[in-house]
Amino acid sequence: MNLLALKKRWLALFLPELPTQKTVAAFDLMVSKYNEPHRHYHNLEHIQACLHYFDDVRNLIEYPLAVEAAIWFHDVIYRPMGFGNERKSAEYARDELLKLGFTKYLVKTVVHLILATVHPSKPNSFDEKYMVDIDLAVLGSDSQAYDQYEKKVRMEYGWVPDFIYGRQRKKLLKSFLSRQPIYHTLYFADKFEKNAVQNIERAVRDVE
Numbered sequence: 001m002n003l004l005a006l007k008k009r010w011l012a013l014f015l016p017e018l019p020t021q022k023t024v025a026a027f028d029l030m031v032s033k034y035n036e037p038h039r040h041y042h043n044l045e046h047i048q049a050c051l052h053y054f055d056d057v058r059n060l061i062e063y064p065l066a067v068e069a070a071i072w073f074h075d076v077i078y079r080p081m082g083f084g085n086e087r088k089s090a091e092y093a094r095d096e097l098l099k100l101g102f103t104k105y106l107v108k109t110v111v112h113l114i115l116a117t118v119h120p121s122k123p124n125s126f127d128e129k130y131m132v133d134i135d136l137a138v139l140g141s142d143s144q145a146y147d148q149y150e151k152k153v154r155m156e157y158g159w160v161p162d163f164i165y166g167r168q169r170k171k172l173l174k175s176f177l178s179r180q181p182i183y184h185t186l187y188f189a190d191k192f193e194k195n196a197v198q199n200i201e202r203a204v205r206d207v208e
Contacts (some may be wrong), residue, residue: 001045003031009051013069014100026096033076041152042075046138050074053134057187062127066106069097070113070131080156090114120175129184139182139199140192146199166207173200173207 007027014023034044050071058064073093078085090111097107109127116128119136123129138149157165176182182196183189 001048003044006044006048006051010072013065013072022100026100030072030076030096033078036078038080038156039078040155041149042078042156046075047072049138050134053137057130057134057185060185060187061130062125063106063109066109067113067127067131067134069093069102069106070110071134073097073110074114074117074131074135081159086115086118119172120179123184130188133183133185133188136176136182136196137188137192139176140188140194140196141199142195143199143202146195146203150203170204170207173204176200177204 007024010027010030011020011023031044034042034047051068054061054064054068054071061067070093073089073096074086075089076092077088093114094107094111097110098104102110112125113128113131116123116131117135121132123132138146141149153169154165160168177197177200180197181189181193182200183193
């Protein structure tokens with residue numbers, strides 16, 4: 001994970017319209033949240049991966065600035081023991097982006113994009129579909145990367161007994177399989193659908 005590259009990319013969302021001091025302070029605060037010790041998957045590495053997938057489809061997205069901003073904030077609040085992380089992340093994004101000078105329309109769009117990442121979800125707009133697929137691209141990674149993903153998510157729920165975690169995890173994974181295709185856009189379906197189905201089916205067997 002390249003923190004300097006991430007910082008430069010963050011600043012590029014705003015410059016030269018806004019004072020660097022404000023945007024740097026917002027970045028530093030956001031980094032402190034993504035670096036919380038209980039995060040093993042939902043951290044800056046996940047954000048960097050999402051930005052990579054976003055770059056692949058930037059030209060297909062209707063409102064790329066909003067989607068990129070949503071990617072930065074979509075997991076900024078993450079408490080495995082709590083509820084409503086997406087809603088709280090959306091509220092955090094709303095407050096920060098308004099302070100940083102984003103228009104109300106753009107902020108409203110970012111909020112909707114973040115809320116679309118609640119799983120399982122039914123994204124409505126074109127960009128919401130890309131946002132959800134970007135967030136779930138890891139499901140279609142190679143088997144080794146997927147196994148690391150499952151391991152890291154399990155670590156975030158280390159306080160949950162195995163039989164409870166397995167039951168709830170299997171329920172979520174089966175919800176992805178039940179809505180096939182898993183991905184909402186042709187780009188991600190073509191690239192990741194086959195691997196995602198294989199990975200999830202294997203993971204479901206492993207927790208049974």
